[in-house]
Amino acid sequence: MKSDRTDSSGSMRHREVLESLSGLLLALFVAMISSTVVSTSLPLIIGSLNGTQTQYTWVVTATLLAATATTPIWGKLADLFNKKTLVQVAIVIFVAGSMISGFSQDTGQLIAARAFQGIGVGGLQALVQVVIAAIIPPRERGRYNGYLGAVMAVATVGGPLLGGLIVDVPWLGWRWCFFVGVPIAVLAFIVLQRTLKLETVRRENVQVDYFGAGLIAAGVSVLLIWVSFVGNSFDWISWQTGVMVAAGLVLLAVAVVVEKKVREPVVPLHIVVQRTPALAIIASLAVGMAMFGGAVFLGQYFQIGRGYTPTQAGLLTMPLMAGVLVSSTVSGRLISRTGKIKPYIVSGAIVLVLGFLGLGLVDHATPLWIVGIAMAVVGIGVGMTMQNLVLAVQNDVPLRDLGSASASVTFFRSLGGTIGVSVLGAVLANRVSADLAAALHVPAGQASTGGVSALNLKALPPQVQAVVHTVYGDATAHIFLISAAVAVVGVIAALLLKPITLRTTIDVSEKTDEPASDAVVG
Structure with a gap:
């Protein structure tokens, strides 16, 4: 029976959609800010713990890997159990992981805690998109992608700024980079409880x-x-x-x-081998590798390579986030108006390659306005591709498989990000180690003097700091060029996508013998 929260077509009215979205967007915000808030402060965090470049990479990789590994499970659970309850469980896990991260005493503990936090992040990233897809038809979803883009932009712009301010304020310290997300997560839990109403559809003989x-x-x-x-x-x-x-x-x-x-x-092979999902997954894998792998090291470039403070580094990354906000909002509204999605995915993938090519030309002395333009171009490419690739798959599958299909795209995008961060981090670590050894005339593999981490700039002599700035600033360009090469794969996959017209109904036309998913109730 249709709820009084829906219109004659069975879709929720705009006001009710916004009410339901409020808690979901808060949950998505807290998941995203968990990464962005440490992006500019991570060099200082690892430096204060006397960690290495490899450990720096694994603090990021641990979260991405845990999120990647659990995303398919969360997606499958969303097809079997109440989605609202699952989102709240993910929030609880996230809060616990954040608290443990904040109390870590060394890099090993921090990496382990971030891995646990990643389980909750994986749930939030997958489930928010699944719930949104369950209550909004694909044709209308582009309209709401603007809200998603706004949340992404606020989290990605505000996160680095907040993280920089936290570590630059003496009476707070870097541990608050992990604690700060806790009250936001608790608020998201409460708002979800009050605003999101989903009826539980139980299926017998459930197996995960x-x-x-x-x-x-x-x-x-x-x-x-x-x-x-x-x-x-x-x-x-x-x-x-x-x-x-x-x-x-x-x-x-x-x-x-x-x-x-x-x-x-957990990964429905009968879905992922179909043309649209398969190509969207390949493109997502490439976009994830390029986006996460490249963006993670921008904060390090500005601080270690250019000598800026965490707060200044956060401000300097704003062009990237502005590009994401503008392009995701504009492309989302155009997609809702036209129902066409492929042109925007293809254009975004091409723009992403151009942006990384621009970043691949930077060094420790490149004018900041040039770096800013290149970052903005990368952001535009990300905004036009990331969410729209998920939308292309959601448009192609029945509602009963929505969770698994959405999570599969998110899984491969996160997998690409995990691989990208790990591979590019390894490339950067090896390059920096070799260049520092040559510049400082020390044995190969020794990246600093006196047993002090090269990331702990304040503990290094001034002349060594200058060498570290130059080496990191010049070496970072190589990983951006690799990101550009990987993003080319995304362009090819996007070009091979068949033309897609978004449907205006929640479910595809095929009828199924059993209830597909949670139904919206008043």
């Missing part, structure tokens, strides 16, 4: 493929650990490389076999 998800997580983890240490701790051609690469590939191959046989796979 935890084994398959575990295999995927293990396979990806082994390969990422190999990427982090190869070329530094051991050679590319070595028995360690052979063992780790073989183990990772075998685990992933077994995961594919398991996913084919189980009744409720």
